[in-house]
Amino acid sequence: MSANAFDVKRIRADFPILHRRVHDKPLVYLDNAATTQKPRQVIDALVNYYSRYNANIHRGIHALAEEATAAYEAVREHTARFLHAPSSRSIVFTRNTTESINLFASAWGRAHLKSGDQILLSEMEHHSNLVPWQLLAKATGATLAFIKMADEGLLKLEELDRLLTPRTKLVAVTQMSNVLGTINPVQEMTRRAHERGALVLIDAAQSVPHLPVDVQQIGCDALAFSSHKMLGPTGVGVLYAREALLESMEPFLGGGEMITDVQLTSSTWNEIPWKFEAGTPNIADVIAFGEALTYLERIGMSAIQAHERELTTYAIQRLREVTGLTIYGPTRAAVERGGAVAFNLEGLHPHDVGTVLDAEGVAVRAGHHCAKPLMRRLGVVATVRASVYLYNTREEIDRLVEAIHAVQAFFSKPTHAKV
């Protein structure tokens, strides 16, 4: 699809929040790696559900319950198609990426992991793909090992080969770094891990929203992401896992919905994926998430990726022109990367930068981005991060750069100390 066919103006018209002002300036929303804004189609789906067919699912014998159940389960089918998963039985709805990874760590780990086994992670993981494995390692006596990265923020694949041993039971790695924007070669990594008999879980929180993801092509065993980072509501996460793997796992939470029979002292489990969805799920938000999938499909994930690639290239080019600005992560044109760009301004703390950018109407993230080990690896305590999505424009990148100049001007104005 050509760049012309990508009509940003029309897309922006669908997002009510993009038309508000912040501190009396038009909002420039560049915090998409944290959460994305919602189109009115998604907002309408929520209102429509509560206005027309709100009911508990899988149990009521009435029209509303049937409609709600059908709509909820249709999103499961839709999610499977979106990921090119072989079956919707592979799709478990959770609260968010974090819960998806915890579910897998707990339910798979308890069934399959022993003392002395190894879990292989990378240096660039979000806390949500780190702490669950720390807990699992503590509970089982398994050990953790980490794939190092080169200074440009790319993982060293020879490290993966070196670290894979017969004790390695799982490789859990992010497909796209939420800080550096690095896109990891997960298909190749999965191939190498499988050759050595290890399973692979992909943290896809930053990738599924921004580029085409085909779980069969990657070949991964499990993959986790969140609705709210891809135009959908908060409170919905997805865990994809191969059917056979889900069958081999113990339940995560116990309660209603996840059982076929319950005696006073024992129970039998429901089929997958419902075995992993205890209690009343987040029906409304799952249904609205389906609208987000429809919206993204209508624009096209390849077109979205192309738009973000162009914007990110432009952003990096403009940011590199700023004196005293350091970018963390890949910046070479030859390296395919995502639209999260982390940077710092010389002599200024990211929170001071963020506060002044906010005053200019520009919303970015400033902090450690839930990746403290990566911050230490980079030798910083925190960074500023701008991250784009399908509704961002070149003009907004210009606004960001202007605002950065305003930050520098603000903190370099003469004060008494200079006298």
Next chain:
Amino acid sequence: MVEQLDELYREVILDHFKSSAHAGTIPGAQIHQEGANPLCGDEVAFDLKLDGGHIQQVRFKGHGCAISQAASSMLAAQLEGKSLREAAALIEAMKGLMQGVEPAESIDLGDLEALAGVRKFPVRIKCAALSWNVVEQGLSEYSRQQTAHSTQKGQHPGS
């Protein structure tokens, strides 16, 4: 918003941030206390040299945002010459100021008064509060040691 920004980053705050007369360390100081805001990575370490019940000299060393470092500098300046009791009262006054409570007339905030504008930026209050939280911890640790020390003396062998 620019007015509000100017209120947050008052000139005196930027002065203290850019160059502090109280930056440094004091070898052999009776009180050494470190602290950090884990969420933003602000870090500061205070050295307090005491002379009897009075704070003779204060130095701090740290890195972080302008608010956290300026607050540390201003607090260091204001603590010098105070008794331990006065220091505790100053810290209480600063905590109150962040809640919108005007300090008692008897308490001189000095440059610290410039931090009143931080109140309008709730997410930044913890930046300023790091300095007095660290000093408060140092003071209470010192007083605990003193108490333990005098108790030990009281239990002198043979008594």
